[in-house]
Amino acid sequence: QVHLAESGGGLVQAGGSLRLSCAASGRTFSSSAVGWFRQALGKEREFVAGIRWSGDNTNYADSVKGRFIISGDSAKNTVYLQMNSLEPEDTAVYYCAGRRTWSLLVPTTINGYDLWGQGTQVTVSS
Numbered sequence: 001q002v003h004l005a006e007s008g009g010g011l012v013q014a015g016g017s018l019r020l021s022c023a024a025s026g027r028t029f030s031s032s033a034v035g036w037f038r039q040a041l042g043k044e045r046e047f048v049a050g051i052r053w054s055g056d057n058t059n060y061a062d063s064v065k066g067r068f069i070i071s072g073d074s075a076k077n078t079v080y081l082q083m084n085s086l087e088p089e090d091t092a093v094y095y096c097a098g099r100r101t102w103s104l105l106v107p108t109t110i111n112g113y114d115l116w117g118q119g120t121q122v123t124v125s126s
Contacts, residue, residue: 002026002115006096009120016124020081022096022117029113031098033106035078035113036070038092038122045095050106061104063089070084086124093119 008020022034035050049060049070058070069082079096082109097113 002098004096004098004115004117006094006117010123011096011123012126014087014124016086017082017113018083018122020083020094020120020122022079022081023099024077027034030101031100031115033099033113034072035097035099035107036079036081037097037110039095039119040092043092044112045110046067047108048052048094050108051079052106057106059108061108066121068092083122086122088124088126090121091124093121095119 003023003025004022005023008018010018012018018089033050033052036048037045038048039045048064049068051058051070052070055073060068067085072079081086081101096117099107
């Protein structure tokens with residue numbers, strides 16, 4: 001069985017940075033895309049960023065463009081989310097998700113992924 005595990009969350013002041021990691025463990029996990037989503041208290045889960053392994057395509061939500069960078073290390077089966085210039089509005093539980101079937105584009109919806117991690121809390125203080 002394959003598991004995705006997020007790490008790197010924590011408490012940071014506004015303007016600071018964090019780097020989240022999403023690592024696959026268990027059986028060999030072959031994904032076509034990995035995405036990061038977040039869910040703030042009382043709000044719906046929303047797409048943050050995603051990456052396709054083939055072609056190294058990336059996609060970002062408008063709210064994080066220019067501040068967050070998604071990258072992947074296929075040898076380690078790990079995807080990173082570098083978050084810079086953090087704002088209190090970025091406070092949420094961050095989830096990574098994997099898609100095992102081929103996709104032309106980076107999926108941006110929850111239904112575009114079929115494997116999810118447990119999430120990691122990111123809190124940005126003002």
